Amino acid sequence: MTAILTNLFDGVAYGMLLFVLACGLAVTLGLMNFVNLAHGAFAMAGGYVCMVLVNRMGWPFFAALPLAFVSSAAIGIALERTLYRHLYTRSHLDQVLFTIGLTFMSVAAVDYIQGSSRVFINLPAALQGQFDVFGVGIGRYRLMIIVICGLLTIGLQMVLAKTRFGSRLRAAVDDPRAASGLGINVPQVFAFTFAFGCGLAGLGGALSAEILGLDPYFPLKFMIYFLIVVTVGGSSSITGPFLASLLLGIGDVAGKYYVPKMGPFVIYTMMIVILIWRPNGLFGRTAAR
Amino acid sequence: MTASSDVGYHAQRHARWHYGEAAFWLIVLACGFLFPTRYLIMTDILRLALFTMSLDLILGYAGIVSLGHAAFFGVGAYAAGLLALHGIINEPVLALIVAGLAAMVLGFATSFLVIRGVDLTRLMVTLGIALLLEALAERFSNITGGTDGLQGIEMQPIFGEIPFDMFGKAGFFYSLAVLFVLFLLARRVVHSPFGLSLRAIKNNPLRAAAIGIPVNRRLIAIYTLAAFYAGIAGALFTQTTAIASLDVFAFERSADLMLVLVIGGTGYLYGGLIGAVVFRMLQELFSTITPQYWQFWIGLVLVVIVLVGRQRLHRWVLYVPNLVIKQVAGRKAVVAVPESDA
Numbered sequence: 001m002t003a004i005l006t007n008l009f010d011g012v013a014y015g016m017l018l019f020v021l022a023c024g025l026a027v028t029l030g031l032m033n034f035v036n037l038a039h040g041a042f043a044m045a046g047g048y049v050c051m052v053l054v055n056r057m058g059w060p061f062f063a064a065l066p067l068a069f070v071s072s073a074a075i076g077i078a079l080e081r082t083l084y085r086h087l088y089t090r091s092h093l094d095q096v097l098f099t100i101g102l103t104f105m106s107v108a109a110v111d112y113i114q115g116s117s118r119v120f121i122n123l124p125a126a127l128q129g130q131f132d133v134f135g136v137g138i139g140r141y142r143l144m145i146i147v148i149c150g151l152l153t154i155g156l157q158m159v160l161a162k163t164r165f166g167s168r169l170r171a172a173v174d175d176p177r178a179a180s181g182l183g184i185n186v187p188q189v190f191a192f193t194f195a196f197g198c199g200l201a202g203l204g205g206a207l208s209a210e211i212l213g214l215d216p217y218f219p220l221k222f223m224i225y226f227l228i229v230v231t232v233g234g235s236s237s238i239t240g241p242f243l244a245s246l247l248l249g250i251g252d253v254a255g256k257y258y259v260p261k262m263g264p265f266v267i268y269t270m271m272i273v274i275l276i277w278r279p280n281g282l283f284g285r286t287a288a289r
Numbered sequence: 290m291t292a293s294s295d296v297g298y299h300a301q302r303h304a305r306w307h308y309g310e311a312a313f314w315l316i317v318l319a320c321g322f323l324f325p326t327r328y329l330i331m332t333d334i335l336r337l338a339l340f341t342m343s344l345d346l347i348l349g350y351a352g353i354v355s356l357g358h359a360a361f362f363g364v365g366a367y368a369a370g371l372l373a374l375h376g377i378i379n380e381p382v383l384a385l386i387v388a389g390l391a392a393m394v395l396g397f398a399t400s401f402l403v404i405r406g407v408d409l410t411r412l413m414v415t416l417g418i419a420l421l422l423e424a425l426a427e428r429f430s431n432i433t434g435g436t437d438g439l440q441g442i443e444m445q446p447i448f449g450e451i452p453f454d455m456f457g458k459a460g461f462f463y464s465l466a467v468l469f470v471l472f473l474l475a476r477r478v479v480h481s482p483f484g485l486s487l488r489a490i491k492n493n494p495l496r497a498a499a500i501g502i503p504v505n506r507r508l509i510a511i512y513t514l515a516a517f518y519a520g521i522a523g524a525l526f527t528q529t530t531a532i533a534s535l536d537v538f539a540f541e542r543s544a545d546l547m548l549v550l551v552i553g554g555t556g557y558l559y560g561g562l563i564g565a566v567v568f569r570m571l572q573e574l575f576s577t578i579t580p581q582y583w584q585f586w587i588g589l590v591l592v593v594i595v596l597v598g599r600q601r602l603h604r605w606v607l608y609v610p611n612l613v614i615k616q617v618a619g620r621k622a623v624v625a626v627p628e629s630d631a
Binding site for chain 1: 582588
């Protein structure tokens with residue numbers, strides 16, 4: 001019984017992490033209809049920035065996390081302004097080719113700068129180990145992830161639902177032409193959202209170094225996971241991807257624990273079945289975009 | 290001249306063999322005799338060309354974007370490997386066809402999943418299928434050899450007459466023959482009314498359906514055929530290198546394949562062949578400059594190609610040849626400019 005609860009806890013932490021990593025992609029892919037396979041590269045950038053700050057320059061872990069966000073967001077906005085925005089109107093094939101190219105470049109570049117082995121971020125002592133609550137082992141680090149990601153999720157939902165920027169974004173997504181007719185600067189809204197999504201990915205990358213492992217092949221290894229979150233979750237709100245990430249996280253952890261031999265088999269099968277059953281995602285809109 | 294006969298005239302003119310094409314194949318054949326020390330890399334190029342032609346059939350002609358074409362390559366490779374390893378079918382040509390058919394069956398089965406949905410769903414489903422097969426191959430390592438791959442494959446002589454030699458000479462001419470035969474078939478297919486209907490579907494599926502083309506059936510047919518081609522390419526890989534390992538399913542293989550096709554140009558059969566040559570040359574060049582980081586430059590090539598625009602790039606490349614043809618022959622250039630796929 002306690003093993004199940006521990007697994008559930010780990011699964012939730014994993015799922016929350018996936019959500020933070022992938023929710024930027026939910027915006028670009030789901031809302032802006034841009035196939036960005038290089039999303040993992042931004043996450044990797046954040047992870048490596050955090051690693052360098054903490055391990056080499058002796059920054060405290062919690063001070064390095066915001067910087068991971070900022071640096072990934074900065075890279076994101078630079079690329080969006082120079083390269084990505086030319087490709088919004090191009091075919092999906094072009095977008096796929098372009099972002100695969102970027103991914104390959106990022107993998108080789110990080111390999112060149114930091115070497116190809118897996119890196120670890122030195123964690124403060126307060127985050128290591130685990131404690132028991134009624135016999136259920138709770139990892140401190142995982143608990144922190146759940147707290148941070150939970151707060152982020154609530155914050156995002158509030159921003160989208162309550163603020164002026166949130167309504168602008170929703171308007172720009174629903175009908176870009178009408179939105180710009182109403183005086184909303186659609187490219188600016190998209191650029192800002194893109195950068196914010198990249199920043200979240202960077203933060204996720206920094207947090208995930210301990211759990212998912214951080215090496216130059218990160219963008220390729222986890223690309224499929226991000227894509228699953230978005231396609232299964234749909235794009236009508238952030239609740240869809242959130243539930244999908246939780247499902248994926250719990251499913252993956254449980255799958256690895258109970259049927260280790262089947263490996264990723266369960267997840268891929270689930271994804272294909274769901275896509276065939278509901279091409280717009282479990283929680284997606286019914287109308288095709 | 291009425292519009293319909295005009296279309297027919299152009300279709301027929303394109304379907305005819307040109308001197309340029311004959312020259313192309315003669316040059317390829319001549320390479321086999323001119324560079325006897327380079328059989329291995331040339332065989333590799335031929336294999337890649339065949340694999341790319343397979344992707345071109347679905348992407349360039351039918352407009353199906355696939356990120357998991359390595360699935361069929363892998364199935365073909367393992368099928369050929371297992372057939373040879375357990376001595377089920379010893380004759381390579383027969384084994385090749387059987388391996389191709391195995392991939393074809395998979396292609397037919399999965400085509401129903403692929404034709405549903407839009408580009409994005411297709412990307413995900415094709416990618417998912419390739420990953421699924423990779424996971425399966427890893428899971429059933431008692432059959433596939435797991436990460437070590439199939440080892441100890443010994444190929445029997447082709448038709449029981451021509452043995453595979455260690456310099457790869459037989460392998461090269463064998464691959465060339467297979468490529469040429471399949472090229473002829475593909476050429477016949479794409480210039481047939483069936484092939485023309487595929488182009489109509491690619492340009493506008495709704496309109497194609499409205500003029501009475503059974504869209505889904507046509508897509509299933511071409512997807513199945515492309516899977517057969519990819520399976521043959523995979524089987525050639527196993528037969529000429531005598532190994533089959535898990536990386537036949539790798540995502541990088543599917544991604545590289547896209548790059549090859551894009552370099553060569555989509556929507557005309559020579560695109561795959563030219564792309565394969567250019568890609569391998571680039572790869573050789575980059576890996577001599579930076580052995581470990583050649584992927585960076587490959588990625589850069591992709592990014593530049595997309596940013597410059599594929600059509601514009603092909604216009605630039607074909608500018609000089611077209612000028613020459615115009616001057617010499619005094620007519621419009623016959624070098625096919627690939628269609629857009631926007």
